[in-house]
Structures are given as structure tokens and as C-alpha cells.
Amino acid sequence: MDRIISTFEELYICCTKYNKQIWEIAQEREAEQAEISINEFRAIVKKSLDAMKEAIKNGLHSKEMSMSGMCGDDCYRLQERYKKQHALFGSAFEKITTYALSTIEENLRMGKIVACPTAGSCAIVPSVLVGFSDELNIDEESQINALITAGEVGRIISNKVALAGAVAGCQAECGVASAMSAAALTQLRGGKIEEILNAMALAMKNLLGLTCDPVCGLVEIPCVKRNPFLAIHAVTASELALAGISSKIPPDEVIDALEQTGKLMSPTLKESSQAGLAKTKTAIELEKRLLK
Numbered sequence: 001m002d003r004i005i006s007t008f009e010e011l012y013i014c015c016t017k018y019n020k021q022i023w024e025i026a027q028e029r030e031a032e033q034a035e036i037s038i039n040e041f042r043a044i045v046k047k048s049l050d051a052m053k054e055a056i057k058n059g060l061h062s063k064e065m066s067m068s069g070m071c072g073d074d075c076y077r078l079q080e081r082y083k084k085q086h087a088l089f090g091s092a093f094e095k096i097t098t099y100a101l102s103t104i105e106e107n108l109r110m111g112k113i114v115a116c117p118t119a120g121s122c123a124i125v126p127s128v129l130v131g132f133s134d135e136l137n138i139d140e141e142s143q144i145n146a147l148i149t150a151g152e153v154g155r156i157i158s159n160k161v162a163l164a165g166a167v168a169g170c171q172a173e174c175g176v177a178s179a180m181s182a183a184a185l186t187q188l189r190g191g192k193i194e195e196i197l198n199a200m201a202l203a204m205k206n207l208l209g210l211t212c213d214p215v216c217g218l219v220e221i222p223c224v225k226r227n228p229f230l231a232i233h234a235v236t237a238s239e240l241a242l243a244g245i246s247s248k249i250p251p252d253e254v255i256d257a258l259e260q261t262g263k264l265m266s267p268t269l270k271e272s273s274q275a276g277l278a279k280t281k282t283a284i285e286l287e288k289r290l291l292k
């Protein structure tokens with residue numbers, strides 16, 4: 001097995017050469033490198049999947065506000081709304097959006113979450129993966145396979161770009177989480193390798209330039225609401241890819257653009273709260289109130 005896979009092109013070649021799925025290639029390599037069996041590796045992934053499900057469950061039953069008092073009850077509001085009127089796009093949409101809010105609000109309350117790839121973007125992969133699986137009764141082994149694929153996508157991107165808002169803006173946090181989710185969802189829906197990679201690229205390239213401008217320096221505004229938005233973004237990318245719509249810019253070149261955009265982005269828009277939403281009139285008022 002080719003041990004070094006640093007690009008999506010290498011991943012595609014490896015999958016084709018050995019006639020294996022992305023998750024198979026990834027799990028074999030990870031188990032080999034960690035000197036554990038494939039079953040032991042899958043047990044570790046299952047632990048993460050279980051933690052994601054637990055965060056979703058906890059978040060669905062709480063409306064406790066964060067310490068700042070700015071966020072914490074949006075999941076409750078959304079569930080109340082869906083009780084009165086169903087979402088235009090059906091029950092899968094309802095699950096994905098509520099699971100995204102429940103997980104990110106669990107993060108605000110210092111509950112246990114899985115950083116995937118970061119805490120601020122922790123709800124995108126779980127909401128898409130678990131929301132879709134709950135909707136269609138997808139078995140656990142397939143969910144683990146999809147999570148391994150999401151992880152492989154994140155790993156390859158992180159070879160080029162540090163997955164941190166402070167380094168490359170929110171495109172490298174919520175943007176990458178959306179790309180990971182698009183890949184996982186496309187796999188769950190029976191997509192071919194090229195469709196999985198196209199879904200990843202479509203999601204990623206439509207989030208290039210996304211800045212990180214958290215209000216009061218807290219991972220709350222705009223982070224909380226960004227999670228359900230970008231979960232649905234991943235679904236759109238997956239739908240397009242499964243229709244055979246490809247990214248005209250190949251996956252690795254999209255990641256090159258992500259890296260370049262991150263470098264060109266002003267430091268004032270990279271988690272420093274010096275511009276953007278963080279310096280709006282309302283944000284400044286909120287900050288004054290918090291300081292008091």
C-alpha cells in the first residue's frame with residue numbers, strides 16, 4: 001500500500017490502483033502507522049461517532065445559555081418552529097439543521113464535542129452524517145466508513161493549510177468541515193470516488209474567502225449559525241456531484257486556492273476580532289456590556 005498520500009490526486013490514483021474505497025485506503029494506512037489492527041482503529045472512530053451522537057442528544061434537550069448570554073437557545077427555537085410548521089425541504093433538512101445547532105450549542109456550554117476539524121466548526125460533520133443516517137436508517141458500519149472518509153479529506157487539506165481561523169480564516173474551519181461533510185455524505189449515498197472528491201471541491205470552492213470575525217472574540221457570533229448554514233451547503237455540493245456536476249477546478253487546485261486566499265486575507269479578519277462583524281456598532285455595544 002502506498003504510504004504517503006498528500007494530495008487528492010494521489011488518493012484517487014491509490015483508490016483506482018487497488019480498487020478500494022477512500023475509507024479502506026485511509027483505515028489501512030492509519031492502522032498500520034499506529035501499529036494497531038483495523039478493528040482497533042475502527043473502534044477509535046466509533047468512539048468519536050458516539051461522542052458526536054451524544055453531543056447532538058444533549059444539545060437537543062437544553063436551552064442553557066453560554067456564559068456570555070449571547071447564544072444557547074437557538075436549537076430550542078428551531079425545534080419549536082418545526083413542531084408548528086415543517087421545513088420546506090423536509091425531515092432530513094430538519095434533522096441536519098437542528099443537529100447542527102444542538103452540537104454547536106453543546107460546545108458553547110463546554111459540553112463534550114468532537115473537534116472536526118475544530119471546535120467552532122464541530123457541528124457540521126456530525127449534523128450531516130448523523131442527520132442523514134437517522135433519516136435513512138443507515139447502519140453504523142457505513143457511518144464509521146463515512147467518518148473515516150471525512151477525516152481523510154480533512155487530513156489531506158491540512159497538509160497544505162493549517163485548519164485554524166487565526167491562520168486562514170473561517171474557510172479553513174467551517175469551510176473545510178463543509179467539504180469533509182460533502183465527501184462523507186456523497187459516500188453514504190453511494191457516490192463514486194470522483195463524485196466524492198468533486199463534492200468536496202464544490203463545497204470548498206464556494207466558501208473560499210470566508211473570514212473569521214468573531215464578536216467579542218468568542219466562538220459564538222457568527223460561529224453558531226454558520227454551522228447549520230454550512231451543513232446544508234455540504235448537502236448542495238453532494239447533490240450536484242451525484243448529478244455528475246464536477247468542479248472545473250480540480251480538488252488539489254481548490255486547496256491551493258484556499259491556501260493562497262488564507263495568506264492574502266487580512267490579519268484583521270483572521271480571528272483577531274479587529275474587523276468585519278466583530279467591529280460592527282452592535283458588536284462593540286455587546287462587548288461593552290460583557291466587559292461590565
Ligand code: SF4
Binds near residue numbers: 169173212220222
Ligand atoms: S468565525 Fe472564526 S471562530 Fe468562528 S467558527 Fe469560523 S473560524 Fe472559528
